[in-house]
Structure formats: structure tokens, C-alpha cells
Amino acid sequence: MTGTHDDYLVALSILVAIFSSFTALSLASRIRATQQPARRFWLWAAVIALGGGIWSMHFVAMLAFTMPTMPISYDLALTLLSLALAIGFTGAGFATFNWQQVSNGRIAVAGLLIGTGIVAMHYVGMAAMRMRATLSYDWRWVLLSILIALIVAIAAIWLASREQRTNQRLAAAVVMGAAIAGMHYTGLHAAIFSAADHIDAAKSVAGVGQTYFAVAISLVTVFILLLSLGAAQIEHMLQRAARREARIALRLKIADSLRGATTEGALHEVAALMGTHFGVTRAGFGDLDPLEDKFDYRICWTDGLVPPLLGQFPAAAFGVKIVAALNAGQTVVIDDLAAASLSDEARTQATAQEVDTRAILVVPFVRDGRLRTIAYMNDRRPRQWRPDEVTFMEETAERVRLVIERLAVEDQLRELNASLEARVEARTQEVARAEAARREADALQRAYFQNTPDPLFVVAVQPDGSFTAEQINPAHEIGVGFKLEEIKGKRVEEFLPPEAAARVLETYRHVVATGDIYHYRDTFRIAGEPQYWDTTLVPLLDEQGHVTRIIGSSRNVTRQVTAEEALRQSQKMEAMGQLTGGVAHDFNNLLTPILGALDRLQHKGLGDDRDRRLIAGALQSAERARTLVQRLLSFARRQPLQPAAVDVSALASGMVELISSTIGPQIKVTVEAPAALPAALADPNQLEMALLNLSVNARDAMPDGGNLHISVSAAMVGESEPSSLAPGQYICVSVADTGTGMDEETLARAVEPFFSTKGVGRGTGLGLSMAHGLAAQLGGALTLKSMVGSGTEVQLWLPQSERTTPAAEDVAPEIGDAPPAGIALLVDDEELVRESAAQMLSDLGYDVSQAGSAIEAWQMIEQGLVPDLLVSDHLMPDMTGTQLALRVRERLPGTRLLIISGYADAAGIDPQLARLTKPFRQADLASILREIG
Numbered sequence: 001m002t003g004t005h006d007d008y009l010v011a012l013s014i015l016v017a018i019f020s021s022f023t024a025l026s027l028a029s030r031i032r033a034t035q036q037p038a039r040r041f042w043l044w045a046a047v048i049a050l051g052g053g054i055w056s057m058h059f060v061a062m063l064a065f066t067m068p069t070m071p072i073s074y075d076l077a078l079t080l081l082s083l084a085l086a087i088g089f090t091g092a093g094f095a096t097f098n099w100q101q102v103s104n105g106r107i108a109v110a111g112l113l114i115g116t117g118i119v120a121m122h123y124v125g126m127a128a129m130r131m132r133a134t135l136s137y138d139w140r141w142v143l144l145s146i147l148i149a150l151i152v153a154i155a156a157i158w159l160a161s162r163e164q165r166t167n168q169r170l171a172a173a174v175v176m177g178a179a180i181a182g183m184h185y186t187g188l189h190a191a192i193f194s195a196a197d198h199i200d201a202a203k204s205v206a207g208v209g210q211t212y213f214a215v216a217i218s219l220v221t222v223f224i225l226l227l228s229l230g231a232a233q234i235e236h237m238l239q240r241a242a243r244r245e246a247r248i249a250l251r252l253k254i255a256d257s258l259r260g261a262t263t264e265g266a267l268h269e270v271a272a273l274m275g276t277h278f279g280v281t282r283a284g285f286g287d288l289d290p291l292e293d294k295f296d297y298r299i300c301w302t303d304g305l306v307p308p309l310l311g312q313f314p315a316a317a318f319g320v321k322i323v324a325a326l327n328a329g330q331t332v333v334i335d336d337l338a339a340a341s342l343s344d345e346a347r348t349q350a351t352a353q354e355v356d357t358r359a360i361l362v363v364p365f366v367r368d369g370r371l372r373t374i375a376y377m378n379d380r381r382p383r384q385w386r387p388d389e390v391t392f393m394e395e396t397a398e399r400v401r402l403v404i405e406r407l408a409v410e411d412q413l414r415e416l417n418a419s420l421e422a423r424v425e426a427r428t429q430e431v432a433r434a435e436a437a438r439r440e441a442d443a444l445q446r447a448y449f450q451n452t453p454d455p456l457f458v459v460a461v462q463p464d465g466s467f468t469a470e471q472i473n474p475a476h477e478i479g480v481g482f483k484l485e486e487i488k489g490k491r492v493e494e495f496l497p498p499e500a501a502a503r504v505l506e507t508y509r510h511v512v513a514t515g516d517i518y519h520y521r522d523t524f525r526i527a528g529e530p531q532y533w534d535t536t537l538v539p540l541l542d543e544q545g546h547v548t549r550i551i552g553s554s555r556n557v558t559r560q561v562t563a564e565e566a567l568r569q570s571q572k573m574e575a576m577g578q579l580t581g582g583v584a585h586d587f588n589n590l591l592t593p594i595l596g597a598l599d600r601l602q603h604k605g606l607g608d609d610r611d612r613r614l615i616a617g618a619l620q621s622a623e624r625a626r627t628l629v630q631r632l633l634s635f636a637r638r639q640p641l642q643p644a645a646v647d648v649s650a651l652a653s654g655m656v657e658l659i660s661s662t663i664g665p666q667i668k669v670t671v672e673a674p675a676a677l678p679a680a681l682a683d684p685n686q687l688e689m690a691l692l693n694l695s696v697n698a699r700d701a702m703p704d705g706g707n708l709h710i711s712v713s714a715a716m717v718g719e720s721e722p723s724s725l726a727p728g729q730y731i732c733v734s735v736a737d738t739g740t741g742m743d744e745e746t747l748a749r750a751v752e753p754f755f756s757t758k759g760v761g762r763g764t765g766l767g768l769s770m771a772h773g774l775a776a777q778l779g780g781a782l783t784l785k786s787m788v789g790s791g792t793e794v795q796l797w798l799p800q801s802e803r804t805t806p807a808a809e810d811v812a813p814e815i816g817d818a819p820p821a822g823i824a825l826l827v828d829d830e831e832l833v834r835e836s837a838a839q840m841l842s843d844l845g846y847d848v849s850q851a852g853s854a855i856e857a858w859q860m861i862e863q864g865l866v867p868d869l870l871v872s873d874h875l876m877p878d879m880t881g882t883q884l885a886l887r888v889r890e891r892l893p894g895t896r897l898l899i900i901s902g903y904a905d906a907a908g909i910d911p912q913l914a915r916l917t918k919p920f921r922q923a924d925l926a927s928i929l930r931e932i933g
Contacts, residue, residue, distance in 0.1 A: 016056050054090075054118055055083045058125050058184050075130060082125035089117020111154030118149040122184060136192040145186040152180055250277050254396060263411075264299070270400055271301040274377060278389060281306045282357070282378040285400075288315065288371050295374070306356045306380055319348030322362075327371045332362040333390055336382035359383035361390065363397035367405075375400060455479045455554040459492070459508065461547050467492045467508050470549065479554070511537045512547045521557070532561045588902035589830050591919035595622045596836035599921040600843070622919075643778060645801035646682040648731050649673035649712045655688060659695045659708075666705035667698075673712040680731035680798040681778055687733075687798075690771040694735040694794050697768065701739025701792060709736045714800070725781050729800040736793040742786040771796060821845035822868030827857040827884065828900070829876045833918070837871065837900070840922045844929065854879035858887060867895055869929070874901040874909055882909050896932050 092113045122145070126135065254270050267285050275283035284300035286309075293315045300308040315323050321342050325332050336359060337343040337352040352358065357378040365373040375397040449456055455476035460468045469487040477483055482495060492508070493501040503522060511518050518537045523530055534557050540549040598619040605612065652673045660669050691710070698708050711734045717725045771794070772782040779799045786792035824846035828834040831852070838848045849865060851857035855878050861867075870888050872881035885897045899909055902918040909915060914932045916924065 012060055016060055054180055055087070055121055055125075058082070058122055062125060062129070071131065078124055078127055082121045085117055085120040085124060089120065090114050092117075107154060107158050111150060111158075115146075115150035115152065115154070118152065118180070119146050122149070138192060141186060148186055250396075254399065266403075267299040267400070268301070270396075271299050274393070274396065275301045275303065278377055278393075280377045281380045282309060284309060284376060286374050286376065288373070290370060306378075309355055309378075313351075317347060317351045319343060319345040321345060322348060326362065326364040326374060327366075329364055329366040331364070331390060331394055332360065333385050334360050335384050338382075356380050359385070361385050361393055363394050365397070365401045373401070449473045457552045459550045459552065461512060461549060467505065467550070469495070476554070479556070507535075507537060508550060511539050511550055515539055515541065515545070515547060530558075531556060532558045586902070588918040589833055591622060591625055592902075593832040593836035595619070595919040595921055596840055598622055599923075600839065603922070642683050642685075643681050644684065645679035645803040646684050646687065648680045648682070648687070648733060648798065649675055649677050651684060651687060652691065652710055652712050652733065655691060659692065662692065663695055663699035663708065667702060667708050668706075669708045669710070671710045673710070677712060677714050677731060678729070679801040679803065681801040682798050683774075683778075686774050690774050690796065691733070691735065694768075694771060694796075698735060698737035698739060698792070701737050701741075706738040706791075710734070711736075715797075725797055726779070730780060730797045731800055733796040733798065734793060735796075736791065738791040741788045741790050741792055743788050747784055747786050768794070822847070823866070824848045824869040824871060825851065825857055825860065825865065825867035827851045827854055827870070827872035827876070827881060829853055829873060833873070837925070840925050841871065843922060844926055853877065854881060854884040857884055861888065861891065866892060869896045869898070871898045871900060874899050880908065882913065885913055886910060896929075898928065898932060
């Protein structure tokens with residue numbers, strides 16, 4: 001059997017479905033927007049609205065169905081059960097759904113529960129029909145109706161979980177209402193009615209007029225839904241008003257915070273106000289460092305459930321997409337970082353877990369096209385950010401940005417003002433310091449100009465090219481003999497002699513022409529003596545580069561020139577001494593074999609008397625040659641001081657001929673030297689040189705000739721006598737001349753090294769100083785007596801010697817007891833010297849081995865030679881005799897060591913080694929060998 005539908009009631013049922021869907025979606029928004037316990041109230045209101053609305057639509061649609069000639073009634077219990085199923089399953093679905101953490105799984109579970117309730121409500125409601133017919137179903141349409149119910153339920157939950165505007169909500173309600181009606185009519189289409197002979201006896205809802213009854217149910221349903229919508233709207237309006245008031249209060253608090261505190265303190269307060277108002281877990285501000293591309297989080301508020309976000313984080317840690325959106329000036333709104341496409345990067349997910357955040361709202365501050373600062377709010381749970389929250393956050397962030405920028409500008413202005421004030425103050429102080437420095441410099445300049453010992457002057461350059469005196473200091477006044485008042489403003493040629501003026505003007509014109517500093521040396525005669533002056537001229541230029549003044553500085557360098565000349569003479573003497581020393585060394589090497597051969601011949605007594613006299617004469621000449629070499633070495637400063645008992649009278653008498661030939665025939669030399677005087681402690685060679693130098697000095701003091709008197713006497717210096725000499729017995733050697741003499745100033749400086757009164761190029765200024773040094777080393781002194789025009793007397797005081805001088809003998813010295821013999825290793829690079837010394841050693845009983853170098857001698861020792869005596873020359877190639885001796889002493893401690901050298905000095909020779917100076921005789925060699933063992 002088939003029935004018919006009342007079109008008006010069908011339309012009414014669809015409208016009821018749409019209206020109930022709209023009401024449920026509206027109430028769902030209240031569920032999301034409220035907290036417990038209000039959320040529970042709106043949850044059940046939405047459940048009743050959706051469940052009751054679906055049941056009302058179903059019942060009105062059932063009442064719209066009629067069958068011809070067959071009355072239909074409804075079982076009251078089953079009808080109420082169907083209503084309870086619709087509301088109960090819808091409530092279960094809503095209760096299991098988490099409105100703050102929306103997920104697809106929860107949507108599916110809630111949709112299945114609500115869809116099951118719809119299906120159960122529909123088929124229980126169908127079972128409540130009472131008529132003369134049996135009811136069966138087409139299973140295919142039943143499955144389709146169930147599928148529609150599940151889809152409708154899931155869609156309803158999905159739509160209810162999302163924020164929607166009114167027009168979107170209305171469109172969604174139309175779709176849901178049509179789908180709910182479609183499910184009902186699909187399920188009704190699945191019903192198959194078969195005629196029967198009886199009607200169920202259950203208590204039934206009588207069919208007063210189905211149309212009126214359906215309208216009444218619809219009206220009651222709509223009235224209830226209207227009441228629900230009205231309550232929701234009123235509550236929504238109240239909440240909006242409360243939020244508006246709260247946000248107004250928040251704006252005022254934020255304004256107060258930004259106005260009454262430092263920028264950082266204000267931002268801390270704003271973050272706390274925003275976080276508390278929105279109920280988030282974290283709020284704050286971060287600055288982007290564009291150079292390091294890092295966010296610097298200095299301002300952060302938390303509710304205590306999450307740690308504060310402080311420190312620096314790389315911008316890349318928040319993901320490329322989020323940073324790109326912020327750089328573009330877009331507000332980033334993410335309800336769930338785990339599900340949003342904007343936060344699907346692995347780096348973003350890792351950072352979210354690290355900072356315990358699921359939902360973010362970030363507002364960027366972009367200035368000059370670059371991201372500068374962000375304001376953010378975080379929540380540790382997924383959160384649906386409402387549009388009004390986003391708008392208010394952007395508005396607040398903009399207010400904060402404006403205030404921050406204003407405060408920054410004010411800070412910059414204050415800093416600029418302070419900087420300007422500081423710069424003005426610094427400039428003022430700088431000007432004051434410069435003025436003080438100028439005054440100090442002027443004072444220093446005046447003090448230096450007036451008090452320096454160097455003559456200073458300033459010359460003005462006139463437009464016509466002439467030069468006039470402008471300033472001279474006191475030192476210059478003394479030097480030139482002019483007063484400033486006498487020459488100021490006068491031309492140079494007006495107060496200088498013509499010759500001097502010409503030279504000076506030439507130098508001035510050179511400075512004006514070149515504009516360069518000019519140094520020159522000039523010579524003047526002052527009091528008949530040449531004076532050397534160094535002068536420096538410094539030009540002063542005007543703005544056009546023209547020389548307007550010349551500052552001059554002069555210095556008397558006569559002493560310096562004299563000292564330089566003396567130094568050059570000294571260097572010449574040193575070079576001559578080195579040459580003489582080298583020649584003397586070679587003579588020593590030549591004399592060694594000669595003296596050795598003659599000594600051997602004399603000791604052998606070969607030939608007749610005439611031959612022996614010739615040998616003795618040759619030997620005496622060789623000894624004199626040795627003495628001459630020693631004098632040459634002394635002159636070359638290579639003869640060390642060898643104090644001995646010296647018969648000064650005999651020495652002075654023996655030098656008469658040498659002194660006379662040296663100083664020339666114009667000087668008469670007389671010597672007063674008693675023979676019975678005690679011996680003096682002196683070095684005969686050095687004393688001879690001193691007497692010769694003093695005689696030469698005396699000659700130079702008598703350019704027109706005169707008398708030179710040399711006397712020797714004994715003297716006693718007592719303790720009470722004022723003298724630089726220590727008390728004791730002395731021999732006094734006096735050298736007196738009848739020359740020009742010296743004044744007191746010259747006399748005071750006479751013994752200074754390089755001091756000379758003979759003029760540049762004459763003498764070294766070392767004669768008196770060397771004699772003074774000799775006397776001082778021997779324990780004596782040198783005294784001077786002189787008077788201008790009366791001559792000079794130099795007295796050389798030498799301490800008396802406790803020893804007596806040996807008597808002069810023409811016979812050869814005795815060799816004495818033979819020294820210990822054995823194997824002797826003789827080393828010398830001169831073959832003749834080596835042969836002569838080898839013969840002497842052989843005559844002394846030694847078995848002699850010879851080597852031409854220290855290297856050869858060392859090789860002989862390494863090959864097994866063990867000498868009892870090593871006699872070695874000192875200066876040889878590759879290895880010196882001293883180095884060889886030290887090696888031998890280390891390897892063969894029992895070997896006696898002797899160094900022979902043609903040089904008189906001991907430079908480079910170990911002082912612990914025995915030493916014999918060339919040339920030497922066999923007796924000299926035997927004597928020193930006995931000394932060393």
C-alpha cells in the first residue's frame with residue numbers, strides 16, 4: 001500500500017529541521033565561547049535544540065503522511081521513547097566532543113553517536129504507528145537512510161566546531177535541515193505497508209486532525225527554539241558587553257602602563273595584562289636582530305604552567321613559512337601547531353614541543369620594510385582564536401608599537417639633546433683648553449726664547465726682499481754683542497760687517513726661494529780664534545705660501561768640531577797602532593829563530609875569539625831589536641803593563657839621544673839624573689813612551705826653540721802634606737820647558753782625553769792623559785805647574801820599588817838546572833819558529849814532535865800521542881793554541897801546557913795557561929818550563 005503526504009506539513013517539517021539546525025549551530029558558538037558551568041548549560045540547550053528539533057521535524061513529517069481509507073494513530077510510549085533517543089544520543093555525542101581541542105577522530109565519534117540517535121529515533125517513531133496494516137522495510141533504502149543520518153550527524157558536529165558568521169551559519173542550517181529531512185523521507189520511503197484486519201490495541205495518540213496537531217507541535221518547537229535563540233543572543237550580547245567593558249578597561253590599563261613607566265617596564269606590564277585578559281599561558285614581545293637573524297626575547301609573562309620564553313632563538317627555529325608571513329607584515333594565527341599547514345615544518349614542530357606551545361597568535365611590527373619586533377600570545381593547548389581576539393590583539397599591538405616608537409623617538413631626542421649639550425660643553429671646554437694651551441705655549445715659548453743658552457733670532461722678510469731684525473734672545477745678544485733695542489727693525493746689512501752680512505743674506509734668500517728648512521755651518525773669528533757655528537733657518541709661511549719670517553737657531557760647535565777632529569786623529573793613531581802591532585808581531589816571529597840560533601851558537605862557544613865576538617855582537621843587536629819591538633808594541637797599546645824595579649836615572653839618561661833626535665835641534669835637552677837613586681816601580685817600556693810624549697808636548701809649546709830639562713829625584717810624601725799621593729817614598733821624574741805655558745782654565749783641563757791647545761789637526765790630546773793613567777796604575781800621580789809665558793813643568797811621581805834593579809850584563813843568561821824532560825809536542829804555523837823552538841827543546845832534553853797547526857796536533861793526540869809537554873803558538877787558522885791547550889788539558893790532565901805568542905797582549909789566552917812572549921832565548925824557555933813543573 002502507498003500513502004500520500006501533505007505538502008504543507010512536509011514544508012513545515014523541513015523548516016523545523018532548518019530552524020533547529022540554525023539554533024543548534026548558534027548555541028554551539030556559545031559552547032566554544034564560554035567556560036564552565038555556563039558551557040554545560042549551553043551544551044544541553046544545543047542538545048535539546050538539535051535533538052528535539054530533529055524529533056519534531058520527524059513527528060511533523062510523520063503527521064504529514066496519510067493513507068487513504070486507513071486511519072493512523074501513534075503509540076505514546078514509543079513516541080516519547082523516540083524523543084528520548086534523539087535527545088540522549090545527541091547529548092552523548094556533544095558530551096564526548098572536546099570543543100577546545102577539535103580533532104577528526106572526536107568529530108567522527110560524536111557524529112556516530114548523534115547519527116545512531118537519529119536512526120534509532122526515526123525507526124522507533126515509525127514503530128509507534130498504529131494502523132490496519134503491517135510494516136516492513138526495503139533494506140536498501142534503510143541503509144541509505146542510515147548513511148544519510150551518519151553523514152548529517154558528522155557534518156553537524158564539524159560545522160558546530162567551527163566559528164561561523166551569521167550568513168554562513170544560515171547556509172549551513174539550510175543544508176543540515178534539508179539533509180535531516182532527506183534522511184527522514186528516505187527512511188519513510190523504505191517502509192512497506194501491507195493491509196491487515198486489526199489495529200494494535202496499545203494506547204495511542206488519537207488523530208485529532210493531523211494537520212492541526214502537526215502545526216501545534218511545530219509551533220511549540222519553534223517557540224522553544226526561539227526562546228533558546230533569544231537566551232543565546234541575550235547571553236551573547238551580555239558577554240560582548242562584558243568583553244567590551246573588559247577591553248576598554250584593558251586599553252586604559254595598557255595606556256597607563258605605557259605612559260607611566262620605562263619602556264621595558266611598560267612592556268612587562270602590557271604582556272601581563274594581555275596574557276591575563278586572554279587567558280593564555282604565555283605573552284610577550286621579541287626583537288629581531290637582522291644581522292644575526294635571531295629573535296631576542298626580553299619581555300615574557302607566563303601563567304606559571306610553562307617556562308618563560310627568554311633569550312635568543314634563531315628565526316629559522318620557527319619555520320620558514322611563519323617567518324616569511326611575519327616579514328610580509330601578516331598576523332600569524334594558528335589554532336593548533338600540530339595540525340596547521342603554516343606550521344607543518346619539522347623545525348617548527350620541534351620548537352613548539354621545546355617551548356610547550358600548541359596555539360600561537362603573533363603580530364609583527366614592520367618598519368621601513370623590515371621586521372623589527374613581534375607581539376605574541378601562546379597557549380599550551382589547541383585554541384580557536386576568535387576574530388575579535390585577533391582584531392583586539394592587532395589593535396593593542398599597534399598601540400604598543402606607536403607608543404614604543406614614540407618613546408624611542410623621545411629617547412633619541414633626549415639623547416640628541418644631551419649629545420648636543422655635551423658637544424657644546426665639550427666644544428666650550430675644547431676652546432678653553434685650546435686657549436689655555438695657547439697661553440701656556442706662548443709662556444713656554446717666551447720662557448724658552450728668553451732662557452735657552454742657544455742663540456735664537458727672528459728675521460722679518462720685507463715686501464722689497466730685504467731682511468730686518470725682529471727678535472733676538474739674550475743668548476744671541478751675548479753671542480753677537482748686539483742688544484735687541486739697537487738692531488730691531490734695522491736691515492741685516494746695517495749692523496753686520498759686509499763680509500758676514502753677504503753670507504747671511506745669501507742663506508736668507510735661499511730659504512725664501514725654496515721655502516725649506518735650511519741647515520748650514522759657518523766660521524767666524526772671535527778674539528782671534530776660529531769659532532764654528534751651526535745654524536738652522538725655519539721659514540714661516542702665510543696663507544698664500546709666501547715666506548714672511550725666518551726663525552733662526554745657532555749653536556757654537558767649536559768644542560764638538562775640535563773633539564771630532566781629535567777623534568779622527570785618535571782613529572788614525574789606532575789604525576797606525578794596529579799596523580805597528582801587526583808589524584811587531586811579524587818581527588817577533590822573525591826574531592825568534594834568529595835569537596834562538598845566536599843564543600845556541602853562543603852557548604856552544606863555536607869559532608875563535610873573533611867569531612865569538614861577532615856572535616855576541618849579533619846577539620846584542622837581536623836583543624836591541626827585541627827591545628825596539630817591545631816599544632813598538634807599547635806604542636800600539638799592545639804591550640801590557642809589566643811593573644818592575646826600574647833604574648829611572650839610567651832610563652832617562654839612556655833616552656837623551658832618542659829625545660834629542662825626536663824634538664829637533666832647536667830645543668836644548670839637559671838631563672839631571674843621579675846614579676845612586678833607588679829603583680822605581682814602573683814598566684820601563686811604558687815609562688819610555690811617557691817621557692817621549694811629554695818631550696814632544698814640550699817641543700810643541702816652544703815653537704821658536706827653548707830648553708827642555710829632565711830631572712830625576714827621590715822624594716818623601718808625609719801624612720800631613722796636602723797631596724793626592726799616599727804617604728811614602730817616591731821617585732819624581734820632572735819634564736820642564738820654557739814654552740808659552742798655560743792659563744788656569746787650560747791647566748784644569750790639560751789631562752782630559754783629547755783635550756788639546758794645538759788646534760785642529762795637530763796632536764791627539766792623549767799625551768798627558770796617557771802619562772797620568774800610567775802613574776795612577778802604578779800607584780803614583782801626575783802633577784802640573786804652569787804659568788802663561790813662563791813655561792810648564794810636568795812631574796811624574798812613581799812609587800819606589802822594594803826590589804833592586806838587576807845589574808846589566810853582556811854575557812848570556814844562565815840556563816840553570818835542566819827542567820823536567822819527556823815528550824814535547826811543538827805546534828806553530830811558522831816553520832822557522834818551529835825549527836828554532838824544537839832545537840831549544842831538544843837541547844833541554846825533550847823528545848820533540850812537531851805540528852804545523854792545532855788541527856794537526858789534535859789529530860796526532862787522537863792517534864795515540866801522549867806528550868808530557870805541549871808548546872803551542874796562539875793565533876793559528878781553524879783552531880787557536882788556547883783552544884788546543886784546553887782540549888788537551890781535558891783529555892790529558894797530566895800534560896804541561898805553554899802558549900808562545902808574538903803579540904804582547906793576552907787577548908783570547910786563558911789566564912790559567914803559562915805564556916811566553918816571542919822572541920825568547922833558551923834560558924827564557926828553560927826558566928818558564930821550570931815554573932810550570
